Amino acid sequence: MTEEVLQDGKEIKRQIKVDPKELIMKIVFIIAAVVFIAAVVTICVFIFVQAVPALKEIGLFNFLFSSEWDPDVEGTGGGSYGIATMIVGSIYITAGALIVGVPIGFLTAVFMARYCPRPLYKVMKPMTNILAGIPSIVYGYFGVRVIVPFIRDTFGGYGYSILSASLVLGIMILPTIISVSENAIRAVPKSYYEGALALGATKERAIFRTEVPAAKSGIVTSIILGLGRVIGETMAVVMLCGNQTEFPDSILDGVRTMTANIVLELGYAEGLHRGALIATAAVLFVFILIITLLVSLIRKKAK
Amino acid sequence: MKKVLLAILSLVMACGIGIAAVGCADNTSSDATGTIIVVSREDGSGTRSAFIELTGIETDEDGDRTISSAMITNSTNMVLTTVADAVNAIGYVSMGSLNDQVKALSVDGVAATADNVLAGTYKLARPFNIAYKTGTTNEIRDDFIKYIYSDQGQAIVTQENYIAIPEGDDQRTGSYTSPGNLSGSITVGGSSSVSPLMEKLIEAYEALNSGVTINLQTSDSTAGMSGAAEGTFDIGMASRDLRETELANLTGMAIAQDGIAVVVNPSNSLSDIEMTMICNIYIGQVTTWEQVKGESAE
Numbered sequence: 001m002t003e004e005v006l007q008d009g010k011e012i013k014r015q016i017k018v019d020p021k022e023l024i025m026k027i028v029f030i031i032a033a034v035v036f037i038a039a040v041v042t043i044c045v046f047i048f049v050q051a052v053p054a055l056k057e058i059g060l061f062n063f064l065f066s067s068e069w070d071p072d073v074e075g076t077g078g079g080s081y082g083i084a085t086m087i088v089g090s091i092y093i094t095a096g097a098l099i100v101g102v103p104i105g106f107l108t109a110v111f112m113a114r115y116c117p118r119p120l121y122k123v124m125k126p127m128t129n130i131l132a133g134i135p136s137i138v139y140g141y142f143g144v145r146v147i148v149p150f151i152r153d154t155f156g157g158y159g160y161s162i163l164s165a166s167l168v169l170g171i172m173i174l175p176t177i178i179s180v181s182e183n184a185i186r187a188v189p190k191s192y193y194e195g196a197l198a199l200g201a202t203k204e205r206a207i208f209r210t211e212v213p214a215a216k217s218g219i220v221t222s223i224i225l226g227l228g229r230v231i232g233e234t235m236a237v238v239m240l241c242g243n244q245t246e247f248p249d250s251i252l253d254g255v256r257t258m259t260a261n262i263v264l265e266l267g268y269a270e271g272l273h274r275g276a277l278i279a280t281a282a283v284l285f286v287f288i289l290i291i292t293l294l295v296s297l298i299r300k301k302a303k
Numbered sequence: 304m305k306k307v308l309l310a311i312l313s314l315v316m317a318c319g320i321g322i323a324a325v326g327c328a329d330n331t332s333s334d335a336t337g338t339i340i341v342v343s344r345e346d347g348s349g350t351r352s353a354f355i356e357l358t359g360i361e362t363d364e365d366g367d368r369t370i371s372s373a374m375i376t377n378s379t380n381m382v383l384t385t386v387a388d389a390v391n392a393i394g395y396v397s398m399g400s401l402n403d404q405v406k407a408l409s410v411d412g413v414a415a416t417a418d419n420v421l422a423g424t425y426k427l428a429r430p431f432n433i434a435y436k437t438g439t440t441n442e443i444r445d446d447f448i449k450y451i452y453s454d455q456g457q458a459i460v461t462q463e464n465y466i467a468i469p470e471g472d473d474q475r476t477g478s479y480t481s482p483g484n485l486s487g488s489i490t491v492g493g494s495s496s497v498s499p500l501m502e503k504l505i506e507a508y509e510a511l512n513s514g515v516t517i518n519l520q521t522s523d524s525t526a527g528m529s530g531a532a533e534g535t536f537d538i539g540m541a542s543r544d545l546r547e548t549e550l551a552n553l554t555g556m557a558i559a560q561d562g563i564a565v566v567v568n569p570s571n572s573l574s575d576i577e578m579t580m581i582c583n584i585y586i587g588q589v590t591t592w593e594q595v596k597g598e599s600a601e
Binding site for chain 2: 070071144145148149152156158159160238239242243244245246253254256263264265267268269270
């Protein structure tokens, strides 16, 4: 490679050696990026190619806004495919889980970053890691045996409800929110805190008025990661939400989420039914896309 | 400060343990009252398919009339767990899967037992079918099917509380002896109702044929049949009659009969239910236990 360098007003040409190691690593990085992009594109194409014919047959409006889900299992023709109840179900459970998980997670993160005594921190940190590693089926089973009977005995109803699912999913996203938020708060330079104290602020004021706003971006990210996990969660939800295809009247009623619908029926679905389930996945996909866009918009505005 | 923290923490933990303990405790004290918790299975389930057909929940004109507020679970075990936990619940499971955490109701005065199914008096009964792709051959598969119909295989069926193919039936293959030279593996998949029985059959068969491995995959009847047709499963399992569309490229056969038991929580005082009442509960015309018990008492 040649490079033109101006030296003492004169143009001279100099050879620059490229380290072969550097070249190899560059290729490795490019390959990694290409594989990642290829994976994302393949999944998108796969979902949409399969979903579009089904959506055409059902009609997009019908599919999104009809509450009638009555798949044609016997293969006799007919059947109606409307996922309005499931969209509502997904939204309710996601909102519920965030209402449970975000305040607890955020406050725990503040506690762990700024208040926690050393010995306690040594216990709490591994605890959040353990919580993060528990498989969702275990959360589901815990919900079925503990949360559901508790809700049923305390508030009545089926027990398998929006409330139960929200509680369990709220617990499930705690580790994500705690560890990402905690890191964000810890990353704020010490001088912010010290400066606030020097100006006469109390410890609480210094943390919540200077450090937390400075760590806002990281905290929002933690919430988005939690949200992504809730909306995509399948195994625990299908065990807890009751899976009725009805609009709920209260948080003690059951609902079916989009993910639950897919996992319940994909095993045996054929033809249009299978297409409708893939289309459900496509809707879910669009949902996540919208959320991601919204967040980046909010962040831009905040800056 | 630290002491206060410690106190708060231990309080929280105590609360958590308390909730867990309450959740795990048996609620066997009070009788079922109020709204019925209707527990059903997913659309592809063979148990559901047989149940709605036998009880009249499914009609030719209206199809499956199960109310949409019925809770949907995706396995036999989830039905059992739900009914065992909830005093107000009603569900239905394969008779062979019954355990002592739930109570099986007698239907129209006939107890849910294998003898009554065999005698034909217990009406909620259906066949357990297996099927393979028509025109294919597989040495291990054929030998395994031969084993299922042998005296040893059918003895397991009886032992597991299902109803065996009667002795003297054409399908029975008599006493089984292992050919001794088989090796390889096959995959069996489908209905979660047939699965517990199949597991026992496979266990016994593998003990006799050490070179053979049989993989068992559990999902539901419809998945079992489509898997067998596609070649994913060498043998598919279904807990209902095969549909005409499925029989187009599958050879099916019944390996046992099974009753469907209507189950309630053990603390429910109800012990007998009419077929029409089952239907009314599942289509949403009867919604409280008072209605059920009132009519039963009359």
